[in-house]
Amino acid sequence: MTAVSASHLSKKYAKVQALKDVSLDVSEGDIFGIIGPDGAGKSTLFRILTTLLLADEGTATVNGLDVVHDYLKIRAQVGYMPGRFSLYQDLTVEENLTFFASVFNTTVQANYELIKDIYQQIEPFKTRRAGALSGGMKQKLALCCALIHKPSVLFLDEPTTGVDPVSRKEFWDMLKRLKKEGISILVSTPYMDEASLCDRIALIQEGLFLKTDTPQNIVKAFDRELWSVQSDHMSRLLTDLRMNTEVESCFAFGDAHHVTHKHTFLKEEALTSYLKNLGHSNIHIHQIQANIEDCFMRLSDTKSL
Amino acid sequence: MNTKETVPEGKVVVARNLTKMFGGFTAVDHISFEVDKGEIFGFLGANGAGKTTAMRMLCGLSKQTSGHAWVAGFDIASESESIKKCIGYMSQKFALYEDLEVWENIRLYAGIYGVPEKEIAPKTDELLQRLGFESEKHTLVKSLPLGWKQKLAFSVAIFHEPKIVFLDEPTGGVDPATRRQFWELIYQAADRGITVFVTTHYMDEAEYCNRVTIMVDGRIDALDSPKNLKQQYHAKNMNEVFHQLARNAKRTEK
Numbered sequence: 001m002t003a004v005s006a007s008h009l010s011k012k013y014a015k016v017q018a019l020k021d022v023s024l025d026v027s028e029g030d031i032f033g034i035i036g037p038d039g040a041g042k043s044t045l046f047r048i049l050t051t052l053l054l055a056d057e058g059t060a061t062v063n064g065l066d067v068v069h070d071y072l073k074i075r076a077q078v079g080y081m082p083g084r085f086s087l088y089q090d091l092t093v094e095e096n097l098t099f100f101a102s103v104f105n106t107t108v109q110a111n112y113e114l115i116k117d118i119y120q121q122i123e124p125f126k127t128r129r130a131g132a133l134s135g136g137m138k139q140k141l142a143l144c145c146a147l148i149h150k151p152s153v154l155f156l157d158e159p160t161t162g163v164d165p166v167s168r169k170e171f172w173d174m175l176k177r178l179k180k181e182g183i184s185i186l187v188s189t190p191y192m193d194e195a196s197l198c199d200r201i202a203l204i205q206e207g208l209f210l211k212t213d214t215p216q217n218i219v220k221a222f223d224r225e226l227w228s229v230q231s232d233h234m235s236r237l238l239t240d241l242r243m244n245t246e247v248e249s250c251f252a253f254g255d256a257h258h259v260t261h262k263h264t265f266l267k268e269e270a271l272t273s274y275l276k277n278l279g280h281s282n283i284h285i286h287q288i289q290a291n292i293e294d295c296f297m298r299l300s301d302t303k304s305l
Numbered sequence: 306m307n308t309k310e311t312v313p314e315g316k317v318v319v320a321r322n323l324t325k326m327f328g329g330f331t332a333v334d335h336i337s338f339e340v341d342k343g344e345i346f347g348f349l350g351a352n353g354a355g356k357t358t359a360m361r362m363l364c365g366l367s368k369q370t371s372g373h374a375w376v377a378g379f380d381i382a383s384e385s386e387s388i389k390k391c392i393g394y395m396s397q398k399f400a401l402y403e404d405l406e407v408w409e410n411i412r413l414y415a416g417i418y419g420v421p422e423k424e425i426a427p428k429t430d431e432l433l434q435r436l437g438f439e440s441e442k443h444t445l446v447k448s449l450p451l452g453w454k455q456k457l458a459f460s461v462a463i464f465h466e467p468k469i470v471f472l473d474e475p476t477g478g479v480d481p482a483t484r485r486q487f488w489e490l491i492y493q494a495a496d497r498g499i500t501v502f503v504t505t506h507y508m509d510e511a512e513y514c515n516r517v518t519i520m521v522d523g524r525i526d527a528l529d530s531p532k533n534l535k536q537q538y539h540a541k542n543m544n545e546v547f548h549q550l551a552r553n554a555k556r557t558e559k
Contacts, residue, residue, distance in 0.1 A: 038478035039451050136352050162397075162477055164351040164506050165544060166551040190478045205480065235492050251485050254509035254542060255531065293481045300482065 001028040002064070003153050003184035004049060009058035011044050011207075018044040019055070020207040026153075026186055026200075031179055033198035034188040035292070041207040042188040043083055046157045049186070050080045062153055076104065079146035083157040083188075085138050089131030093122055093141055096130050097148060104149030114181065115144045118174055136167045143174065154178065156187040160194065172197050195292040203296050210299040215292060222290035222298065224248070224260040229271075231280035240278050244271070251297065256284075258294055312375045317342050317469050317500040318363060322372035325358050332358040334523035335372065340469075345491060345501045347511050350520030351551045356504050359520070360471055363502075365389050377468040390419060393462035393470035393499075397477045400458035403447035407438065410446055411461055418465035432460055452483030459490055469500040476507060488513055508544035519547060522556045 004026040011019040019041045026032040034042050047053035049060055051071035060067045062074045087096045097119070101108045112119075122140050125133065130141060139159060146154060156175075160168045172194065175185055187198070195201050195215045203210040203218070211218055229250075231237045238257055241250040246267075248260045259266075268285050275283050290298075312319050318340035325333040333355045340346045350356045361367040363376050365385030373380070379387045401410045408429055415425045433439050436456060446454060455475060463470050472491075476484045488510065495501050503514065511517050512531050519527040519534075527534055527550055531543055540546045 037451065037480035037483070040480075134353050162352075162474065162506070164354075164551070165508060165547055166351050166554075168506075169548075192481060238489075251482070252488065252513065254512035297481050300480070 002026065002061075003028045003030070004032070004060070004062050004186055006045070006049065006060040007058055009045070009048060009055045009060060011041075011048065011053070011055050018207050019048075021058070022202075022204075022207070022209050023058075024202055024209070024212060026184055028184050029179060029182055030199040031175060031185045031187065031197070033195055033201040034186065034204055035190075035192060035195050035201050035296070036188075036204035037190050039206075040204045042204060043157055044207075045204075046080070046082075046155050046186070046188065050078060050155050051075060076149070077151055078153045078155060079149070079151035080155045081142050081146040081157060081159055083161070085142065087130045087138070087142055087145060090129060092127050092129055093133070094126040096141060097144055100145040101148045106149050108148060111148055111150045114150055114178075115147050117177065118147075119144050136163065139163065139167075139171065147178070152183060154183050154185045154187075156185065158188050158190065160189055160191060168194070192291070192293040192296060201292075203292075203299060205296075205300045210296070218292065218295050219290055222295055224290075224298070225266060226288055226290045226294060227259045227261070227266055228253075228256040228284070228286055228288045229259050229275075230256045230282070230284040231275060232282045233280060237275070237280060240275065240280070244274060246271075249298075249301070251294075253293075258288070258290075260298075312378055313339065315342050316340065316375075317344075318346075318374070318376050318502070320359075320363070320372070320374040323359065323362060323369055323374050324371045325355075325362060325367065326370040331523050333362070333369075336520075336523075336525045338518060338525060338528055340500060340502065341515075342468075342500055343495050343498045344516065345495050345503065345514045347514030347517035348502060348504045348520070349511060349517060349547060350504075351554055353556075354520040354551075354554070355523040356520055357473070360473065360502070360504070364392060364394060364471055391468045393418075393465070393467040394473075395458050395462040395470065395475055396473035397455075397475060400454060401446045401461065404445065406443050406445055407433070407449070407457065408442045410457070411464060414461045415464050418467075420465050428464065432464065436460060452479050452486070455479055455483070455487060456490060459487065459494075463494055463499055466497075467499065469502060470494065472501065472503040474504055474506065476505065476510065484510075508542065508547055511543040511547070517543070519550045521550055521554050526550050526553070 002025050006022060006024045009019050009022045036042060048055045049067060051067050051074050063077055065074050097108055118140050122137050160171055200214050202212040238252055241247050241257060241259055246262055248262045250257055250259045271285060272283055316339045321337050322335045323333060324335050348356055362369050362381060363374060365381055365388040376388045377391045411429050412425060433442055476487055491501055516530050518525050534546050538546045538549050
């Protein structure tokens with residue numbers, strides 16, 4: 001079964017082409033990640049799929065319902081957490097939740113089981129106004145409000161942006177529990193390391209899907225040997241590696257630089273002696289597996305050529 | 306007592322038992338540290354750990370409850386106006402005026418920071434050339450791609466050659482290639498002697514800092530080079546270090 005299906009969606013705002021011929025299929029019960037930087041078109045895609053915006057071209061369905069003709073039915077069946085905090089700042093935590101439940105003709109009690117784990121974390125503050133909550137708590141409240149009518153499909157637009165790594169991990173643990181309840185989730189994020197937590201992902205840049213597949217397959221399809229290079233002068237190493245005529249690309253990745261080579265095989269000894277001659281010491285070179293960020297940069301580079 | 310005498314030579318930031326309380330809540334709890342000239346100093350911590358509050362005090366925007374701190378040799382309690390003149394500040398949220406052209410934004414900030422009138426025009430051209438932005442001089446900032454805006458915002462924040470620049474999550478939401486180019490700008494600034502004080506949620510970026518602090522519940526629970534921190538916590542990378550420390554957080558978010 002397909003929870004969400006989009007076929008050749010395009011959308012243009014004045015001069016900006018926000019989406020270019022985008023297609024995707026989210027299987028029921030899957031977590032599908034839309035991964036890319038700000039301004040790539042993620043929110044536009046979410047607004048079209050949640051029936052808030054009309055596409056210029058293409059079609060889309062949610063639970064088999066057409067986003068244009070069946071928009072009212074869709075709205076009753078999906079939960080949507082927009083990128084910007086969308087709750088009523090002047091209502092308390094509890095009032096927000098009750099309000100969203102009543103809008104969907106249900107009660108907090110009826111679906112309490114689904115949100116219990118998350119809501120209990122903010123319950124001590126239920127009389128506080130939503131506007132006075134910290135970022136992490138707003139995010140939890142927004143998720144509760146998006147879930148209170150027991151939707152079968154959840155749309156989460158950048159739920160973890162600006163959130164620290166520990167809270168991000170907690171948020172993804174919550175998503176995994178919701179997946180177990182059978183809820184299909186479409187989630188967008190600018191954090192490439194969250195890709196591995198999704199069943200399938202689409203990498204998006206400038207309105208274009210660079211690739212859609214499982215994170216494992218995308219990593220496997222990296223079409224170059226990738227090498228990790230370290231020395232005692234990491235900042236200078238970056239420049240020196242780029243000066244080497246055999247080096248195709250070189251990017252900083254935390255404590256190592258990731259290097260691809262113009263020819264199929266890197267001559268490790270040759271590169272080591274090249275770096276030694278430039279005064280580098282403690283040189284470590286070894287082959288590594290690409291990660292999603294490597295793939296994203298490689299794909300966006302080859303697409304723009 | 307002349308408090309200035311307690312500022313050690315070559316230290317751009319000195320904090321001694323710096324504390325901020327909001328009512329009964331201790332947001333920043335007796336933190337002490339020093340930052341060297343030209344250092345890239347990473348300031349990490351979970352949401353609500355007290356990073357922003359600490360940074361606001363150091364920028365002269367918020368008064369401490371107790372403790373002392375000096376930025377660029379000035380006392381944050383009594384000389385905050387002098388501090389504002391010799392620091393730069395950039396955050397993801399507050400960057401540039403969208404409805405001004407590129408050169409107008411530079412002109413405006415240069416004026417605010419007191420760059421002498423006749424230096425502004427030639428320095429603007431030099432900056433645009435270095436960034437490869439010459440053709441965008443008269444472009445409205447709102448029509449620039451996000452990555453360009455962020456590079457421009459950083460360059461504007463250091464246009465007056467401050468002693469120290471505070472960067473509050475400068476790379477949030479930008480694509481991976483631009484994020485790396487941004488760090489190359491940070492390196493160049495540090496090489497020119499500008500001290501960089503930076504917060505980030507990207508743990509690979511913590512590796513690019515000379516030293517990193519990790520705040521937990523308003524305290525500084527770790528402060529060392531990434532290499533030493535990884536050794537100390539038997540961690541593969543800074544992400545593991547961060548998780549080990551932040552897990553100890555007791556206080557629920559405010």
